[in-house]
Amino acid sequence: MLVNATNMLLKARDGHYGVGQFNINNLEWTKSILLTAQEMNSPVILGVSEGAGKYMAGFKVVAAMVRAMDESLGITVPVALHLDHGTYEGAKACIEAGFTSIMFDGSHYPIEENVAKTTELVAMAHDHGLSIEAEVGSIGGEEDGVVGAGEVADPAECAKITALGIDFLAAGIGNIHGKYPANWKGLDFDALEKIHQATGNIPLVLHGGTGIPEEMVRKAISLGVSKINVNTECQLSFADATRKYIEAGKDLQGKGYDPRKLLAPGAEAIKATVREKIELFGSANKA
Numbered sequence: 001m002l003v004n005a006t007n008m009l010l011k012a013r014d015g016h017y018g019v020g021q022f023n024i025n026n027l028e029w030t031k032s033i034l035l036t037a038q039e040m041n042s043p044v045i046l047g048v049s050e051g052a053g054k055y056m057a058g059f060k061v062v063a064a065m066v067r068a069m070d071e072s073l074g075i076t077v078p079v080a081l082h083l084d085h086g087t088y089e090g091a092k093a094c095i096e097a098g099f100t101s102i103m104f105d106g107s108h109y110p111i112e113e114n115v116a117k118t119t120e121l122v123a124m125a126h127d128h129g130l131s132i133e134a135e136v137g138s139i140g141g142e143e144d145g146v147v148g149a150g151e152v153a154d155p156a157e158c159a160k161i162t163a164l165g166i167d168f169l170a171a172g173i174g175n176i177h178g179k180y181p182a183n184w185k186g187l188d189f190d191a192l193e194k195i196h197q198a199t200g201n202i203p204l205v206l207h208g209g210t211g212i213p214e215e216m217v218r219k220a221i222s223l224g225v226s227k228i229n230v231n232t233e234c235q236l237s238f239a240d241a242t243r244k245y246i247e248a249g250k251d252l253q254g255k256g257y258d259p260r261k262l263l264a265p266g267a268e269a270i271k272a273t274v275r276e277k278i279e280l281f282g283s284a285n286k287a
């Protein structure tokens with residue numbers, strides 16, 4: 001059931017668990033995530049980066065595929081279709097295309113410009129029934145060419161953006177996109193507490209969920225994180241299972257070259273990763 005992400009995240013905040021955002025890249029990814037969320041009776045957020053949107057031939061294609069698949073598979077758990085790290089133009093395009101949620105990432109703009117653009121998009125998103133996430137400060141690592149340095153957001157800027165009426169907030173607390181370096185210092189829980197206090201209990205979003213130790217994830221949830229983004233981890237498990245299939249020569253046996261067979265181990269691996277994360281975040285049976 002396609003819905004915006006506001007209620008599922010308020011419930012998660014009040015129930016002290018997290019909802020996973022799993023990024024999608026194609027039909028197999030989408031199907032694996034939807035089926036697993038349904039099987040575990042968990043709410044779920046499908047994240048779409050601008051790059052993934054382009055890859056899938058546009059946001060309209062993505063919205064049409066997700067809506068049709070949600071219906072055809074008989075998915076009854078709450079599903080939000082969410083733009084991940086949207087530009088101003090991308091956010092507008094997703095509102096038009098039928099997404100149920102957007103993130104506007106104005107973190108690289110001076111705070112005044114981030115405020116101005118976020119204000120405009122909050123009104124537009126809410127007019128159309130979408131939820132909106134905004135971001136303050138920069139989160140480290142690289143996502144579709146956007147590089148950061150594991151920065152920590154300023155609580156005063158977080159309060160300023162929150163006051164614009166956004167539904168959930170992404171704020172850097174030392175987290176990084178992609179694989180974490182060996183010398184990573186871990187999440188900055190002091191910063192998280194300060195941000196949580198400054199932002200009046202708005203659901204907070206933890207980006208770069210891949211590779212954060214489980215204890216840190218649980219602690220972050222206990223300190224106000226309600227949404228955790230997982231992207232790289234599904235990519236790694238998909239690649240790993242696909243490599244094993246090829247290395248075992250299975251594509252050369254019988255009709256093992258059939259794409260439905262070739263992509264099956266990867267699709268199953270994504271399910272396993274999503275299942276693990278839903279357990280860790282505590283959102284099973286919270287649909």
Ligand SMILES: [Zn+2]
Pocket residue numbers: 085139143177207208229
């Ligand atoms: Zn992110």
